[in-house]
Amino acid sequence: MSTNVSSLNGNTFVVSDRTGNIAASETDPKGLFQDDTRFLSRWILKVNGNLPGVLSVDDLTYYATQFFLTPENTTVYVNSPVAILRKRSVHHGFREDITILNYGTEAVKLDIRVEAASDFADLFEVKDALKKKGEAYKRVDGHQLVLGYRRASFVRETRISATAQETLVDEDGLSFHIQIPSQGSWSTCLHVIPIGLRYRTAAKIRDGNAVSHDHSLEQWLRDAPRLVSSWNDLTRIYRRCLIDLAALRFSPVVVPGALPAAGLPWFMAVFGRDSLLTSFQALPFTPVLAKTTLRMLALLQGTQVDDFRDEEPGKIIHELRLGEMTAFEERPHSPYYGAADSTPLFLILLDEYERWSGDAELVRDLERAARLALAWIDNYGDRDGDGYVEYERRNTKTGLENQCWKDSWDSIRYADGRHAQLPRATCEIQGYVYDAKMRSARLAREIWSDPVLADRLEREAKALRRRFNEDFWLVDRGYFALALDGKKQKVDALSSNIGHLLWSGIVEEDKAAAVAAHLMSERLFSGWGVRTMAEGDAAYNPIGYHVGTVWPHDTSIIAHGLQRYGYRQEAGRLALGILNAAVFFDGRLPEAFAGFPESLTRYPVEYPTACSPQAWATGAPLLLLRVLLGMRPIQESLLVAPAIPKTIERIELLGIPGRWGKADAFGRGWSI
Amino acid sequence: MNQHTAEVMARIPRIGYDVRYTSLRGTACFKVEGVGNWRLRIDDGHFDVLLGDGDADADLVLSLDQETFIELIEGRQNFLTGVLQGRIRAEGDLALAFRFRGIFPLGQGPSTPVM
Numbered sequence: 001m002s003t004n005v006s007s008l009n010g011n012t013f014v015v016s017d018r019t020g021n022i023a024a025s026e027t028d029p030k031g032l033f034q035d036d037t038r039f040l041s042r043w044i045l046k047v048n049g050n051l052p053g054v055l056s057v058d059d060l061t062y063y064a065t066q067f068f069l070t071p072e073n074t075t076v077y078v079n080s081p082v083a084i085l086r087k088r089s090v091h092h093g094f095r096e097d098i099t100i101l102n103y104g105t106e107a108v109k110l111d112i113r114v115e116a117a118s119d120f121a122d123l124f125e126v127k128d129a130l131k132k133k134g135e136a137y138k139r140v141d142g143h144q145l146v147l148g149y150r151r152a153s154f155v156r157e158t159r160i161s162a163t164a165q166e167t168l169v170d171e172d173g174l175s176f177h178i179q180i181p182s183q184g185s186w187s188t189c190l191h192v193i194p195i196g197l198r199y200r201t202a203a204k205i206r207d208g209n210a211v212s213h214d215h216s217l218e219q220w221l222r223d224a225p226r227l228v229s230s231w232n233d234l235t236r237i238y239r240r241c242l243i244d245l246a247a248l249r250f251s252p253v254v255v256p257g258a259l260p261a262a263g264l265p266w267f268m269a270v271f272g273r274d275s276l277l278t279s280f281q282a283l284p285f286t287p288v289l290a291k292t293t294l295r296m297l298a299l300l301q302g303t304q305v306d307d308f309r310d311e312e313p314g315k316i317i318h319e320l321r322l323g324e325m326t327a328f329e330e331r332p333h334s335p336y337y338g339a340a341d342s343t344p345l346f347l348i349l350l351d352e353y354e355r356w357s358g359d360a361e362l363v364r365d366l367e368r369a370a371r372l373a374l375a376w377i378d379n380y381g382d383r384d385g386d387g388y389v390e391y392e393r394r395n396t397k398t399g400l401e402n403q404c405w406k407d408s409w410d411s412i413r414y415a416d417g418r419h420a421q422l423p424r425a426t427c428e429i430q431g432y433v434y435d436a437k438m439r440s441a442r443l444a445r446e447i448w449s450d451p452v453l454a455d456r457l458e459r460e461a462k463a464l465r466r467r468f469n470e471d472f473w474l475v476d477r478g479y480f481a482l483a484l485d486g487k488k489q490k491v492d493a494l495s496s497n498i499g500h501l502l503w504s505g506i507v508e509e510d511k512a513a514a515v516a517a518h519l520m521s522e523r524l525f526s527g528w529g530v531r532t533m534a535e536g537d538a539a540y541n542p543i544g545y546h547v548g549t550v551w552p553h554d555t556s557i558i559a560h561g562l563q564r565y566g567y568r569q570e571a572g573r574l575a576l577g578i579l580n581a582a583v584f585f586d587g588r589l590p591e592a593f594a595g596f597p598e599s600l601t602r603y604p605v606e607y608p609t610a611c612s613p614q615a616w617a618t619g620a621p622l623l624l625l626r627v628l629l630g631m632r633p634i635q636e637s638l639l640v641a642p643a644i645p646k647t648i649e650r651i652e653l654l655g656i657p658g659r660w661g662k663a664d665a666f667g668r669g670w671s672i
Numbered sequence: 673m674n675q676h677t678a679e680v681m682a683r684i685p686r687i688g689y690d691v692r693y694t695s696l697r698g699t700a701c702f703k704v705e706g707v708g709n710w711r712l713r714i715d716d717g718h719f720d721v722l723l724g725d726g727d728a729d730a731d732l733v734l735s736l737d738q739e740t741f742i743e744l745i746e747g748r749q750n751f752l753t754g755v756l757q758g759r760i761r762a763e764g765d766l767a768l769a770f771r772f773r774g775i776f777p778l779g780q781g782p783s784t785p786v787m
Contacts, residue, residue, distance in 0.1 A: 153757050154756070154758050155758055197756065254766040254767040254769075254770055255767055299771060300770060303774035303781070313692070322756055323756075324756075327756030328753070328757065329753055334752045335752075
């Protein structure tokens with residue numbers, strides 16, 4: 001397990017070692033980060049010139065951590081009379097309270113030193129080990145240490161100060177020469193403040209976000225449904241998910257409220273796909289995320305054709321970044337639109353949100369955005385008029401080659417390992433389009449009072465379903481192709497993508513059994529979850545990012561799809577697999593873990609660089625709870641049809657928010 | 673105001689319509705160093721340009737120099753990267769800025785298909 005300690009609060013996060021120190025290298029994601037910039041890369045506490053040792057680390061909450069330290073880092077416990085308590089709380093930078101206690105019989109003299117430095121690296125520079133182009137500076141400004149970086153008009157600064165009277169500030173840190181009497185203590189409070197973007201938001205937005213953290217977390221937990229289960233691990237996983245979702249809340253600044261950022265440390269940003277799917281997973285539990293996500297993504301919807309940003313009118317974004325490389329257009333994330341699935345997913349969430357919440361007003365507010373999204377599907381998503389949405393990047397230098405959820409460069413392969421030719425029409429995107437049109441037809445008929453559009457969308461969706469079931473079906477294999485390549489050849493790898501087709505409803509009934517059987521086969525189902533690519537295909541690698549690992553969110557969507565087609569026992573098995581894996585991760589599922597069979601390893605093997613906490617992995621147990629309880633909104637009521645494996649005796653979910661007010665759901669393990 | 677800025681500003685249409693901004697309402701005030709205040713008002717896709725010192729009715733105030741202003745209104749400076757670089761200082765309703773970030777050059781937007 002990781003030796004890094006993370007504290008995060010919306011747009012700011014700190015990653016340190018277990019003593020609270022930060023000694024980042026160019027490629028090490030330790031530091032204080034805000035708005036995609038590292039504002040502190042060195043933060044070392046020393047006592048009499050020595051690095052402290054760690055006694056314990058306590059996560060007080062997601063934004064505060066307490067480190068209990070001894071003055072010297074020794075491998076054998078030393079009965080030191082001096083103890084160090086370091087408490088860090090993150091909010092627009094961080095505050096760190098250092099308290100030193102002397103339990104000895106005599107007074108002690110100590111030289112306390114905090115070394116500080118910043119490389120002001122963009123997160124992309126950390127990830128890709130790139131060099132800076134501007135100049136760093138540092139100065140002492142009164143009682144403050146100012147660390148700065150300038151590149152033309154781009155200026156970022158970190159201001160550091162301490163409350164103790166004996167503080168000595170120099171350009172490399174702060175020093176305290178102190179004497180602590182017997183049984184006495186000394187303390188100081190350090191403030192580290194990043195100075196970055198030059199904006200001030202309107203009062204109505206600031207006020208909407210001005211909630212104290214304690215109150216905010218407490219309220220967040222109180223507003224969510226209460227889970228009672230005979231399986232104690234399940235309640236622990238559930239609480240972990242709710243707290244991690246709270247931690248990943250990201251204030252988009254321009255609209256009130258919060259949406260889920262994608263994950264720590266690389267993806268603390270607004271994403272189209274990740275924010276949409278996480279909001280979908282969390283709808284029965286924390287519907288407020290969906291509302292902010294939809295509003296923010298509508299605000300950023302494409303307005304023009306811009307090759308650099310892969311932008312097209314009506315397209316929903318892939319990712320928004322705020323660091324130096326984005327500022328100077330060395331990366332296209334201002335925002336970047338390289339995702340072919342975020343636009344239909346936007347429409348899917350809009351409909352699902354209304355089904356749960358009854359918030360027709362938001363659907364009316366976003367009618368124009370939804371119509372633009374539908375137009376994008378037909379006019380830009382379908383590049384060649386063949387009726388399928390395919391992608392090929394406009395930005396050939398820094399754009400993404402794969403614009404589906406498996407967005408690493410090598411994810412779309414034939415069974416023999418060859419890479420598929422561009423443009424690529426991956427199968428799950430066609431499913432999303434089918435679902436988006438069916439759902440938008442309902443919104444058009446019931447809320448926008450446009451039955452003509454509703455009829456048209458349903459006609460188009462049905463035609464798409466018919467053609468898709470012919471064009472993507474591999475008759476000799478009994479499953480759907482991963483994609484159609486640039487020559488409209490079927491890309492024949494067996495992949496988890498076929499499970500998303502069940503989720504969207506595009507699979508004709510006579511093909512569903514074969515798809516379900518493949519998903520539950522030993523080639524795809526590892527015992528923990530569904531592998532991204534099947535064992536036996538040439539590109540399969542159990543630790544290949546999108547070619548063999550298990551992604552919990554992927555499996556949660558597949559389980560939901562199996563349930564949709566009536567494969568409730570299979571859905572329950574997948575749910576149990578992922579929840580069992582979550583137990584091994586102390587309730588916090590990583591974005592992905594290795595695809596080794598459960599029967600071989602007996603525990604889920606970590607993927608080397610997986611993000612944690614990660615939003616849609618955090619959302620996976622929530623969607624799986626929905627699957628196990630069989631929850632579905634039907635007009636003004638919540639339908640509950642549990643299908644729970646026998647190993648879980650009982651699940652009760654109390655106070656589920658929705659258009660019905662609050663409802664309860666109960667299920668017993670005898671159900672399947 | 674330098675001559676180039678004066679020439680560019682003289683060419684800007686004072687009124688117009690952009691279908692992409694249907695349902696958008698708001699006023700942005702550009703405080704341009706050495707030029708003064710330049711206001712852009714949008715009302716359901718119709719826009720008009722106002723000159724003068726007032727900014728009391730502005731939902732959004734953008735402070736910038738002449739060079740950045742010209743690049744912005746000619747569509748060569750992205751609004752967000754301008755803010756990130758520190759070339760544009762924004763205050764007020766940032767959502768408005770995001771909404772009309774593609775409006776420049778005025779009156780030359782693509783006709784966006786809407787279903």
